[in-house]
Amino acid sequence: MPPTALPKGNAIIGQSGGPTAVINQSLVGAVQQLKTFKSVKKILGMRHGVSGLTKDQVVDLGKLSAATLEKIALTPSAALGSSRDKPDAAYCAKIVEACKKHDIRYYFYIGGNDSSDTCRIVNEIANSGGYELRCFHIPKTVDNDLMMSDHTPGFASAARFVAMAFAADALDNASLPGVKINVVMGRHAGFLTAASAAARGTGKGSENNGPHLIYLPEVPFDTKQFVTDVQKVYDKLGRCQIAVSEGIQDKDGKPITTLLVEGLEKDAHGNVQLSGVGGLGDGLSDLVKKHVKTSSGKAPRVRADTFGYLQRCWPDASPIDQKEARGVAKFAVKLAMKGERSGSVAIVRLKNKPYKSDFKQIQLTDVAAKTRHMPPEFISGTNDVSKKFIEYITPLLGKLPEMTRL
Amino acid sequence: MPPTALPKGNAIIGQSGGPTAVINQSLVGAVQQLKTFKSVKKILGMRHGVSGLTKDQVVDLGKLSAATLEKIALTPSAALGSSRDKPDAAYCAKIVEACKKHDIRYYFYIGGNDSSDTCRIVNEIANSGGYELRCFHIPKTVDNDLMMSDHTPGFASAARFVAMAFAADALDNASLPGVKINVVMGRHAGFLTAASAAARGTGKGSENNGPHLIYLPEVPFDTKQFVTDVQKVYDKLGRCQIAVSEGIQDKDGKPITTLLVEGLEKDAHGNVQLSGVGGLGDGLSDLVKKHVKTSSGKAPRVRADTFGYLQRCWPDASPIDQKEARGVAKFAVKLAMKGERSGSVAIVRLKNKPYKSDFKQIQLTDVAAKTRHMPPEFISGTNDVSKKFIEYITPLLGKLPEMTRL
Numbered sequence: 075m076p077p078t079a080l081p082k083g084n085a086i087i088g089q090s091g092g093p094t095a096v097i098n099q100s101l102v103g104a105v106q107q108l109k110t111f112k113s114v115k116k117i118l119g120m121r122h123g124v125s126g127l128t129k130d131q132v133v134d135l136g137k138l139s140a141a142t143l144e145k146i147a148l149t150p151s152a153a154l155g156s157s158r159d160k161p162d163a164a165y166c167a168k169i170v171e172a173c174k175k176h177d178i179r180y181y182f183y184i185g186g187n188d189s190s191d192t193c194r195i196v197n198e199i200a201n202s203g204g205y206e207l208r209c210f211h212i213p214k215t216v217d218n219d220l221m222m223s224d225h226t227p228g229f230a231s232a233a234r235f236v237a238m239a240f241a242a243d244a245l246d247n248a249s250l251p252g253v254k255i256n257v258v259m260g261r262h263a264g265f266l267t268a269a270s271a272a273a274r275g276t277g278k279g280s281e282n283n284g285p286h287l288i289y290l291p292e293v294p295f296d297t298k299q300f301v302t303d304v305q306k307v308y309d310k311l312g313r314c315q316i317a318v319s320e321g322i323q324d325k326d327g328k329p330i331t332t333l334l335v336e337g338l339e340k341d342a343h344g345n346v347q348l349s350g351v352g353g354l355g356d357g358l359s360d361l362v363k364k365h366v367k368t369s370s371g372k373a374p375r376v377r378a379d380t381f382g383y384l385q386r387c388w389p390d391a392s393p394i395d396q397k398e399a400r401g402v403a404k405f406a407v408k409l410a411m412k413g414e415r416s417g418s419v420a421i422v423r424l425k426n427k428p429y430k431s432d433f434k435q436i437q438l439t440d441v442a443a444k445t446r447h448m449p450p451e452f453i454s455g456t457n458d459v460s461k462k463f464i465e466y467i468t469p470l471l472g473k474l475p476e477m478t479r480l
Numbered sequence: 481m482p483p484t485a486l487p488k489g490n491a492i493i494g495q496s497g498g499p500t501a502v503i504n505q506s507l508v509g510a511v512q513q514l515k516t517f518k519s520v521k522k523i524l525g526m527r528h529g530v531s532g533l534t535k536d537q538v539v540d541l542g543k544l545s546a547a548t549l550e551k552i553a554l555t556p557s558a559a560l561g562s563s564r565d566k567p568d569a570a571y572c573a574k575i576v577e578a579c580k581k582h583d584i585r586y587y588f589y590i591g592g593n594d595s596s597d598t599c600r601i602v603n604e605i606a607n608s609g610g611y612e613l614r615c616f617h618i619p620k621t622v623d624n625d626l627m628m629s630d631h632t633p634g635f636a637s638a639a640r641f642v643a644m645a646f647a648a649d650a651l652d653n654a655s656l657p658g659v660k661i662n663v664v665m666g667r668h669a670g671f672l673t674a675a676s677a678a679a680r681g682t683g684k685g686s687e688n689n690g691p692h693l694i695y696l697p698e699v700p701f702d703t704k705q706f707v708t709d710v711q712k713v714y715d716k717l718g719r720c721q722i723a724v725s726e727g728i729q730d731k732d733g734k735p736i737t738t739l740l741v742e743g744l745e746k747d748a749h750g751n752v753q754l755s756g757v758g759g760l761g762d763g764l765s766d767l768v769k770k771h772v773k774t775s776s777g778k779a780p781r782v783r784a785d786t787f788g789y790l791q792r793c794w795p796d797a798s799p800i801d802q803k804e805a806r807g808v809a810k811f812a813v814k815l816a817m818k819g820e821r822s823g824s825v826a827i828v829r830l831k832n833k834p835y836k837s838d839f840k841q842i843q844l845t846d847v848a849a850k851t852r853h854m855p856p857e858f859i860s861g862t863n864d865v866s867k868k869f870i871e872y873i874t875p876l877l878g879k880l881p882e883m884t885r886l
Contacts, residue, residue, distance in 0.1 A: 093655040095648075119886075134886065145884035153886045158656060164725035240657055242501075242793040246556035246569060249499040254789075267551010351765070380758055382785030383660075389649040389881040390796065400823070418704035475795040480525075480539065480559045 078351035080413060080447055081206045082111040082220045083179030085133065088120035088127065089152035090185030090192070092216065093447045094228030095235075095391040096399035100155065100184045100212050102147040103403030105135050111411050114180060123157030123183075124192060128168045132176060147400065150387040160188050166195040173200070173207055180208050180410050184403070186215040186226075189229040191442035197416045210406040211418035211438055214399070218265035219446045222436045225265075227402055228386070230257070230395035230470035235271035235388040237471055240273035240380060244284030244315045245477060251313035252375030253304060253362050256285075257355045259385050261321040261348055264290030264448045266385065268459045272467050272474070279479070284315030287457045291321035292448045295330050300358070303457055308366060308374060311451040318358065320348040320380075330354065334361075392472040398431060406432040428470035486519040486819060487612045489585030493541065494526035494533065496556035496591030500634030500799040501641075502805035506590045506618050507560065508553040509809030511541050517817050520541035520586060529563030529589075530598060534574045538582060540598065553806065561665040566594050568726050572601040579606070579613055586614050586816050590809070592621040592632075596824055597848035603822045616812040617844055618822035620805070622792045625669035625852045628842045629826040632654035633808055634792070636801035636876040638665070641794040643877055644681030645787060650690030651883060658781030659710060659768050662691075663761045665791050666762065667727040667754055670696030670854045674865045676864040678880070679875050685885070690721030693863045697727035698854045701736050704765070705751070709863050714772060714780060724753040724764065726786075734761065735779035740767075761786045798878040804837060811839040835875035 098122050100118075108117045121131035133154070136144070146153050161169065169192075173181060181196065183189045190211040200207035203208055213220050216232035222339040236258055247254040258267040267290055274283040286307045289295055322330045332346055334357025348354070355378030363373045402419045409417050417435045424430040452463035493510050495503055507525075514523045527537035539560070544552075552559050566576065575598075578589060589595045597619040606613035619626050641750025642664055651810065653660040664673040680689040692713045695701055712826055713720040728736045738752055753769035754760070761784030769779045808825045815823050823841045830836040858869035 089655075094650050142884065145882060146886065148881070149651065149883045149885070152655035153884075155657075156655040199759050238795060239790055242556050243789055244796045245555065246499050246789050246793040249495075249558035249562040251561075254659050285617060351784065352762055356758055377789065378757065379788030379790065380786065381790075383649055383783065384645055384785065384787075384790075387652040388647050389644060389883065475554070477555045477795065478548065478559075479555070480552065 075217045076455050081157040081179045082113050082115065083177045084116040084118055085111070085114045085180035085182065086120060086132070086173070086176065087154070087182045088123045088184065089156050090123040090183060090189040091155045091156060091158065091214070092386055093151040093156055094214055094216050094386050095150040095213050095231035095388060096227055096395050097184055098149055098153045099396050099399035100145045100227060100403040101212060101476050102143045102391055103400035104182050104212065104407055105138070105143060107404040107407035109136070111407060117153045122155035123159065124161055124165070124169050125399045126155065127172045132173065135271050144202050150389050150391070153155045161192050161400060162197065163199065165236060166192065170200045170205060170207065172204065173241040174205055179206060182210050182212055182406060184212040184214050185444055186217070186443055187445060190438050193416065194438040194442045197438065208410055208414070209438070210410060211441060212406045213441065214404045216266060217260050217263045219263035220441050221446050222440045224423040224431065225401035225421055225470060227269060227395060229265060230392040231388070232266055232349060232385045233272070233467060234390070234392045234471045234474070236381065237265055237268045237272040238474060240270040240285050240315065240317065241275070241477055242475065244273060247284065247313055247315050250375070251255050252377060253308060253314045253316070254365065255316045255355050255358050255376070255378040257318050257320050257378065257380040259381070260291065261370040261445065262291055262344070262445050264292050267317050267319035268448060268452065268463055271459045271464055272471055274465045279441050284310070285317040286314050287318045288459055289322050289457060290448055290453065291323055293321045293453060293456050295322040296324070297361060299456065301361060304362055305366050317335060318354070320354060322375070335356065352378070352380045353383060377444065392470060394429065394470055394472060402433055409435055409472060426469055487585045488519050488521065489583045489644060490522040490524055491517070491520045491586035491588065492524040492526060492533070492538070492579070492582070492584045493560070493588045494529045494590065495560045495562050496529040496589060496595040497562060497564065497620070498792055499557040499562055500620055500622050500792050501556040501637035502557045502633055502801050503620050503792060504555055505553045505802050505805035506620060506809040508549045509806035510548060510588050510618065510813055511544070511811035513810040515542070517813060522582065524582060525560045529565065530567055530571070530575050532561065533578045536578065551808070556795050556797070567598050569601060570607065573853050575594055575602050575607065576606045576613065577636065580611055584736070585612060588616050588618055588812060590618040590620050592623070593626055593847055593849050593851065596844050597870060599822065600762065600803055600844040600848045603844065614816055614820070615822045615844070616816060617847060618809045618812045619825060619847065620674060623666050623669045623882050624671035626847050627848045627850045627852045630829040630837065631827055631876060633801060633805035634670060636798040637794070638672055638791045638878070639678070639873060640796070640798045640877045641791050642672055642675045642787065643678040644880060646676040646691050646721070646723065647681070647880065647883055650679060652692065653719055653721050656781070656784060659714060659720045659722070659772065661722045661724060661764050661782070661784040663726050663760050663784065663786040665726050665787070666697060666725045667751070668697055668700050668851050668853065670725050673723050673725035673852060674858065674869055675873050677865045678877055690715060691723040692720050693867055694723045695725060695728050695863060696854055696859065697725045697729055699732040699859060699862050700732070701728040702766055704742060705862065707767060709770055711772050720819040724760070728762060740764065758784070759787045798876060800835065800876055802850035808839055815841055832871060832875055
């Protein structure tokens with residue numbers, strides 16, 4: 075559909091799904107750009123996403139000072155509050171009603187693939203009812219699992235945390251040698267777990283730095299092979315640091331968590347709860363204690379940490395991520411200003427050294443309810459990532475603290 | 481015993497126990513000061529503490545350049561490698577033999593109360609055998625549980641991590657409201673768990689910021705009271721963030737972990753393994769899911785994270801901690817240079833605003849094998865810390881990232 079005359083009315087912004095360290099950069103970018111948009115009267119915010127909007131929990135964002143906006147941009151988590159609701163058509167009809175009630179003509183939703191799908195349904199319902207509502211999805215997810223994009227805002231900051239955590243923890247595990255298992259977020263996509271590889275660095279001897287083994291949801295996990303892998307590294311180095319995605323599955327697609335842990339909670343969509351529990355790490359520890367042996371035939375020292383929610387909220391974001399998260403939101407508003415009726419935004423990498431990216435418009439249906447996985451060229455064997463992935467991830471992380479061994 | 485003539489010989493430094501973010505600052509401080517000590521020929525390092533020393537695993541630290549030393553100082557974890565060995569008299573006799581073999585006259589051991597005890601025994605055995613060996617303990621522990629000291633090097637950096645983690649996680653939990661339990665290190669002393677309180681900040685509305693409940697090992701933990709506490713906060717705010725020490729105990733001194741989790745590993749000293757397992761958080765989550773209700777009578781969203789080893793190795797140390805960790809080590813070497821035969825070092829707080837501290841000599845027996853707990857004036861009721869504790873902890877943390885709510 076070609077661009078058309080711009081309707082006059084209010085704009086609204088919502089934040090959805092798991093927060094990130096830079097989702098407020100996107101909120102602030104959208105507000106800043108909307109301030110320059112003449113067709114927009116008020117700039118509103120949904121409290122807790124569509125859940126708040128349908129209950130008239132709406133705030134005026136246009137009055138926030140530039141200084142306050144900059145402070146909010148630097149604050150992790152969703153300043154407006156977030157929502158886990160996955161609206162169906164009936165729910166989306168209520169969203170459209172709320173938009174009519176608040177004279178909303180421009181709808182911006184910051185979130186993952188579910189949020190893009192919500193945008194799509196809301197847009198369709200409004201269109202078919204003859205209400206002009208322009209809907210834009212602003213991408214966000216620490217999982218990096220959105221289609222069409224080189225990477226997604228939120229991912230680089232979480233990846234920075236994971237890389238820093240593995241680098242420091244590897245030194246801790248070299249101080250008091252043992253087997254150390256770290257469980258990383260990512261139900262279906264292994265990007266965040268893979269980011270641990272950046273902890274190895276590139277200096278002399280870095281080939282022996284942790285993580286020594288990396289297990290992704292994209293590669294079928296076999297408990298026997300796992301034990302063999304750990305034994306091999308332990309025999310060579312006297313220690314072994316392991317990165318495990320919370321979403322690792324066996325060859326039949328069954329989550330390893332359900333094989334090792336009993337009585338797990340399921341969410342409204344029937345998914346087993348993976349984050350906010352320590353069971354997978356403890357289960358894998360037990361496997362190592364039972365089957366891996368030191369040279370004296372005893373079980374090695376084994377510890378497991380589950381990095382949990384700090385991965386998505388740690389207040390030390392990647393500078394590139396901060397910039398891009400703001401940029402995608404501004405770009406989405408510019409699409410609206412150009413007369414587009416709907417869309418999402420992808421990040422395109424133009425150059426790796428020095429890193430340079432740009433934004434491009436994509437369709438809501440390009441992203442909606444689809445999941446991107448680690449491509450085969452980013453994976454090496456059954457327990458590592460490729461050199462190509464290291465080249466992909468490195469520029470996104472920002473400068474990492476230097477660590478020096480004796 | 482009055483200061484006496486200084487024996488000529490080598491000096492050795494070792495690192496012991498759980499590493500910290502600043503234990504290498506102490507290593508570097510000792511090396512730097514020893515370079516000015518005319519009676520010292522070689523500056524040696526033990527690989528993995530006394531365990532390496534007794535196997536002749538000794539390195540020459542005197543050749544490291546000033547630039548390399550500065551880089552090592554900024555690197556978390558024990559650069560020399562650490563040890564969990566708790567030497568008895570026979571083991572200490574072997575240590576003295578190794579010292580004789582390597583012509584060591586000055587012995588510096590960086591560690592907690594067990595390390596101080598090792599220093600004491602080694603010193604006594606050497607003395608009684610007529611071998612002049614001067615033994616100094618350089619304090620280190622994230623638990624902050626050494627006697628006589630205002631606080632211990634290593635603690636402030638771990639406390640900084642905990643405070644930052646709670647501040648960011650509280651916002652995450654406000655974005656998607658629920659009950660969030662975070663388990664913090666500290667087997668017997670609650671200082672590190674208590675540091676979570678610094679996350680609340682002091683601005684407008686900060687009285688509603690997390691953590692809302694703080695459970696320390698010093699206060700008997702009652703599971704029924706816990707559930708009542710959580711329900712009360714949840715009823716008021718619709719969310720609840722909880723800080724729990726891994727070492728919480730019931731009124732009879734029984735670890736809550738052992739009540740909630742089966743099949744726990746015990747270490748060589750018969751202590752149940754508390755770190756590197758997620759069981760306590762998961763057990764407390766189950767309690768909340770069973771007994772706490774939302775206004776609609778359902779179980780609230782409950783998540784638990786166990787912060788684990790990142791607390792002691794996160795590469796963003798407190799600047800005061802970095803300075804003091806280097807300072808205590810230099811002070812210990814200066815004691816040796818003044819002719820003292822043994823000793824440990826305590827930090828004295830001179831002023832809180834602006835913060836100022838100094839070092840003083842204490843005896844090995846002041847620290848050896850003793851544990852300091854949170855004093856009553858730092859504790860408020862059964863689930864909080866006092867204002868006095870907040871005043872105590874705040875200057876130690878360094879500047880924390882500012883976080884702004886809508």
